[in-house]
Amino acid sequence: QVQLQQSGPGLVKPSQTLTLTCAISMDTVSSPFAAWVWIRQSPSRGLEWLGRTYYMSNWHHDYAVSVKSRITISPDTSKDQFSLQLNSVTPEDTAVYYCAREDRGTNAYSPWGQGTLVTVSS
């Protein structure tokens, strides 16, 4: 069964770039049946959808308006993983970040990565 393993730092300084990676097992990032999603969770914002990438003839990306100017989600086909980059972070970006697989047929998310607590602080 598909598994997702997240990696990346737990502490990022204000104004710097947050980078997280999600490694995919038992599936491929180019699968026509899946999209690859980043979500974050904080007490103030709850579960917040950040964006997704998927392959359908070429690569597609959708991003939340709230972070659109700062976010990049990038697939890596050589390693079957995808990454999140969030630029110019502030303390408001402190959250638990999750990656997830979206079934392109149902648009439901399963499985999820284990989560990474990212704290933005100097």
Added chain:
Amino acid sequence: DIHMTQSPSSLSASVGDRVTVSCRASQSISSALNWYQQKPGKAPELVIYSAASLQSGAPSRFSGSGSGTDFTLTISSLQPEDFATYYCQQSSSVPFTFGPGTKVDVK
């Protein structure tokens, strides 16, 4: 964006109780509604997709219903492992927004 609300925000129940959680969308989403269970310190897990379909591996005591704007998650007989927070999510249009959650705790 489609706004999701849930009620109640929390409820207390006992093992064996029938539990119902409601979710409402700010506009019609047909049957594009998913339910997730989250336990403390863990990632959410999919329980119900497309409003009424049971995710593989999820116990049959979980069921979902509804369409349009109003949806319900029902646990027919609450088990100890079901104490958790439940979130609905619309998957009709991007961004796929989540509800604020309903915490089910021990009475």
